[in-house]
Amino acid sequence: MTLHLAVALDxxxxxxxxxxxxxxQPEAIxxxxxxxxxxxxxxxxxxxxxxxxxxxxxxSTLLDGPDARADQVRGRFDAVLLTARLAPLTxxxxxxxxxxxxxxEPFHVAIGIATLDHVSGGRxxxxxxxxxxxxxxxxxxxxxxxxxxGSFSIDDEHVRALFEEATDAVEVVRRLWDSWEDDAEIRxxxxxxxxxxxxxxxxxxxxxxxxVRGPSITPRSPQGQPVVTALAxxxxxxxxxxxxxxxxxxxxxxxxxxxxxxxxxxxxxAELRVFADLVVFLGDDxxxxxxxxxxLDGAELRSDAAIFTGTPEELAxxxxxxxxxxxxxxxxxxxxxxxxxxxxxxxxxxxxRGRGAFRRSYEATTLRGLLGLPRPASRxxxxx
Amino acid sequence: xxxxxxxxxxxxxxxxxxxxxxxPRSGSQIDFASFAHLARTAERGKFDFFFLAEGLRLRELKGxxxxxxxxxxxxxxxxxxxxxxVTERLGLAGTVNATFNEPYELAxxxxxxxxxxxxxxxxxxxxxxxxxxxxxxxxxxxxDRADRYTRAAEFVRLSRELWDxxxxxxxxxxxxxxxxxxxxxxxxxxHEGPHFTVEGQFTLPRGPQGxxxxxxxxxxxxxxxxxxxxxxxxxxxxxxxxDGRAFYAxxxxxxxxxxxxxxxxxxxxxxxxxxxxxxxxxAENAAAxxxxxVGPQTATAFIEQVxxxxxxxxxxxxxxxxxxxxxxxxxxxxRVPFGDRAAVAAKWRALAEEKKLTIRELVIEVxxxxxxxxxxxxxxxxxxEHVQADAADGFILVPHLTPGGLDEFVDRVVPLLQERGxxxxxYTGTTLREHLELS
Numbered sequence: 001m002t003l004h005l006a007v008a009l010d011x012x013x014x015x016x017x018x019x020x021x022x023x024x025q026p027e028a029i030x031x032x033x034x035x036x037x038x039x040x041x042x043x044x045x046x047x048x049x050x051x052x053x054x055x056x057x058x059x060s061t062l063l064d065g066p067d068a069r070a071d072q073v074r075g076r077f078d079a080v081l082l083t084a085r086l087a088p089l090t091x092x093x094x095x096x097x098x099x100x101x102x103x104x105e106p107f108h109v110a111i112g113i114a115t116l117d118h119v120s121g122g123r124x125x126x127x128x129x130x131x132x133x134x135x136x137x138x139x140x141x142x143x144x145x146x147x148x149x150g151s152f153s154i155d156d157e158h159v160r161a162l163f164e165e166a167t168d169a170v171e172v173v174r175r176l177w178d179s180w181e182d183d184a185e186i187r188x189x190x191x192x193x194x195x196x197x198x199x200x201x202x203x204x205x206x207x208x209x210x211x212v213r214g215p216s217i218t219p220r221s222p223q224g225q226p227v228v229t230a231l232a233x234x235x236x237x238x239x240x241x242x243x244x245x246x247x248x249x250x251x252x253x254x255x256x257x258x259x260x261x262x263x264x265x266x267x268x269x270a271e272l273r274v275f276a277d278l279v280v281f282l283g284d285d286x287x288x289x290x291x292x293x294x295x296l297d298g299a300e301l302r303s304d305a306a307i308f309t310g311t312p313e314e315l316a317x318x319x320x321x322x323x324x325x326x327x328x329x330x331x332x333x334x335x336x337x338x339x340x341x342x343x344x345x346x347x348x349x350x351x352x353r354g355r356g357a358f359r360r361s362y363e364a365t366t367l368r369g370l371l372g373l374p375r376p377a378s379r380x381x382x383x384x
Numbered sequence: 385x386x387x388x389x390x391x392x393x394x395x396x397x398x399x400x401x402x403x404x405x406x407x408p409r410s411g412s413q414i415d416f417a418s419f420a421h422l423a424r425t426a427e428r429g430k431f432d433f434f435f436l437a438e439g440l441r442l443r444e445l446k447g448x449x450x451x452x453x454x455x456x457x458x459x460x461x462x463x464x465x466x467x468x469x470v471t472e473r474l475g476l477a478g479t480v481n482a483t484f485n486e487p488y489e490l491a492x493x494x495x496x497x498x499x500x501x502x503x504x505x506x507x508x509x510x511x512x513x514x515x516x517x518x519x520x521x522x523x524x525x526x527x528d529r530a531d532r533y534t535r536a537a538e539f540v541r542l543s544r545e546l547w548d549x550x551x552x553x554x555x556x557x558x559x560x561x562x563x564x565x566x567x568x569x570x571x572x573x574x575h576e577g578p579h580f581t582v583e584g585q586f587t588l589p590r591g592p593q594g595x596x597x598x599x600x601x602x603x604x605x606x607x608x609x610x611x612x613x614x615x616x617x618x619x620x621x622x623x624x625x626x627d628g629r630a631f632y633a634x635x636x637x638x639x640x641x642x643x644x645x646x647x648x649x650x651x652x653x654x655x656x657x658x659x660x661x662x663x664x665x666x667a668e669n670a671a672a673x674x675x676x677x678v679g680p681q682t683a684t685a686f687i688e689q690v691x692x693x694x695x696x697x698x699x700x701x702x703x704x705x706x707x708x709x710x711x712x713x714x715x716x717x718x719r720v721p722f723g724d725r726a727a728v729a730a731k732w733r734a735l736a737e738e739k740k741l742t743i744r745e746l747v748i749e750v751x752x753x754x755x756x757x758x759x760x761x762x763x764x765x766x767x768x769e770h771v772q773a774d775a776a777d778g779f780i781l782v783p784h785l786t787p788g789g790l791d792e793f794v795d796r797v798v799p800l801l802q803e804r805g806x807x808x809x810x811y812t813g814t815t816l817r818e819h820l821e822l823s
Contacts, residue, residue: 020562024559026557026559032469032501058587071563075550075555075589078492080462082496084462085500088469103486103489105485106522111459118416118458121416138582139489140582141580141581141583187405191681192679192681194405194454200442209522210522211519212521213441213520217440217442218456
């Protein structure tokens with residue numbers, strides 16, 4: 001029984017004090033070489049893909065708005081451009097940036113991710129993300145959002161509308177990716193036609209939040225449909241993921257929870273690949289390292305995902321246990337970079353291979369290929 | 385006194401008929417390898433920058449997608465970011481629309497590109513006023529033509545505020561003092577204007593160039609004024625010596641009003657070229673390229689844009705028919721309009737009669753020959769003359785072939801420009817601002 005492995009890259013790792021570790025390079029976070037080294041390490045470990053976190057506001061410990069803290073990583077690159085910068089430096093690993101559906105035009109997302117797929121030779125994915133923060137909406141000034149406070153709930157009308165909008169955005173993006181059929185470019189000398197325009201399609205999407213005419217300006221990309229992934233913690237985002245994503249990241253805290261979540265997701269979709277997110281601190285002294293970082297930060301690490309501390313061997317056992325509960329892959333969030341990433345790519349993968357549970361070489365050239373997803377024909381192509 | 389230095393840029397062949405696809409050497413317009421080849425060639429030639437155009441809706445003729453030219457291109461900044469990985473010094477300029485983007489997001493993307501390329505990012509600011517393109521966007525609809533430059537100006541001003549909002553040294557990464565950033569050095573931007581209301585903190589430290597290079601391409605009086613006030617480079621259409629000198633004098637003359645020096649705005653007209661071992665061979669090559677650029681169907685499509693009606697019944701290798709233009713609305717969407725179509729048609733008819741031209745010959749005649757035609761030595765001399773005579777500060781070269789169209793220029797013309805002492809033999813700086821001698 002094999003499993004898929006991805007890592008979530010963000011800042012100096014997922015512990016807010018990770019940048020203060022001796023092996024951390026916080027001065028290099030705003031350079032290409034920093035990220036190039038991380039993704040090269042992930043590719044050496046033969047991981048399926050890396051994700052890059054993003055948002056259109058500064059990181060904060062507050063629910064809504066900047067916290068003016070000096071002692072945590074603040075600042076991020078645009079994730080789509082960062083992954084594009086990494087694409088020519090890698091050859092097999094999938095690249096999955098985050099881009100918001102709340103403020104970014106679906107048309108721009110569609111051509112950005114399609115272009116990432118072109119420049120990476122078919123290794124692009126996308127994590128659509130909603131943004132409910134009023135302070136982030138103020139960066140655009142297009143529509144006022146209510147300020148989020150302690151009573152914030154995923155069932156708020158405001159949040160439900162953002163998910164509805166995100167569902168429309170994913171639908172538009174997917175239609176645009178299909179709006180050029182694969183063989184639209186003909187270069188027909190006798191008629192002087194570069195394209196067969198019958199194989200380019202208006203998508204004519206009209207929804208509650210926007211309408212988009214199409215077609216895309218970008219020809220269909222190597223994967224046809226880059227891989228769409230979504231983080232989900234509750235019924236509403238499960239439904240969002242089931243409606244439009246290929247991969248969902250869920251956050252169980254035990255094998256039993258994992259089994260229950262997989263069951264719930266399976267009621268919604270038979271095809272969705274279910275990955276579990278885990279924050280991981282690895283090594284013989286993992287618990288002490290985490291405790292020391294907690295001390296530096298002045299607070300115990302809190303996370304939506306389960307937090308694992310232990311050896312690569314122990315983590316391999318846990319992953320296989322959850323695998324038996326129906327989880328098909330894992331998106332590991334390294335507690336500290338590059339330390340815990342190297343423990344994944346060198347230690348964990350070796351443990352898994354020893355149990356026959358992880359690849360020994362890349363078996364495909366595209367991300368869809370690595371995930372066992374077929375390359376779909378354009379929805380607009382007529383079956384002949 | 386040192387010779388005035390030439391600045392050169394390479395335009396990736398675009399989606400109009402000047403890009404020849406019906407040639408066995410014509411490669412993919414979308415594979416990354418094509419972009420990488422052209423960019424590496426430009427860097428081998430020590431060019432200032434590589435340039436990508438943009439169009440956010442496919443062009444239409446008679447209500448259908450125009451199918452005779454190259455169609456399809458990538459998202460500009462995404463490709464440029466990938467190119468930053470395969471080049472080291474070349475500037476990376478992307479055209480991005482100020483109508484269908486939001487300042488916070490675009491400023492952030494440009495700053496990202498500037499960081500990831502170590503200071504090589506440039507933005508060609510364009511605006512679109514048509515509802516046709518707007519149909520692809522949330523914002524939708526229409527920007528009044530009169531508001532195009534006020535929006536662009538406010539957009540750039542706000543972008544610069546965002547780029548400046550982290551003071552130098554705001555990113556400390558000081559482990560011992562537990563200070564990743566200095567919060568007091570991260571300013572809050574509060575902007576309220578006719579087009580944008582933005583409040584908040586930016587997500588990136590100041591980039592290597594401070595401000596990415598701003599390019600402007602409009603030619604109207606407002607466009608020139610906007611460039612004089614705001615831009616670092618003008619991408620102009622005035623490639624001939626007289627036209628170029630008049631434009632150059634006009635725009636440089638506007639700079640004092642904004643307390644700017646003449647060398648703070650570089651004027652770089654678009655230029656096409658055809659080379660040959662002899663002048664005769666160059667002329668033959670030029671004519672052959674023109675015939676490739678204007679095939680029979682393209683000739684018909686061209687006159688349809690002016691006549692505003694279906695002209696497919698007429699032989700493009702025959703005479704211009706005796707029909708009048710349809711004065712109602714045009715048949716073309718997504719391109720620069722022809723203006724007074726009746727006047728253009730009358731002018732073209734007179735020209736065709738005088739020179740006894742077929743439809744195709746007429747279109748070849750009126751759509752302009754190459755800017756520079758000659759031997760490598762002759763073309764090097766012409767380019768240098770234009771620059772020394774203040775008709776330009778350099779040129780944005782537009783090859784007619786993807787991806788090899790710049791190879792011969794770099795191999796044969798650039799060394800001669802270098803011999804004349806008018807073009808760098810190696811990069812002296814690392815950022816695009818340094819290449820362009822901008823402060």
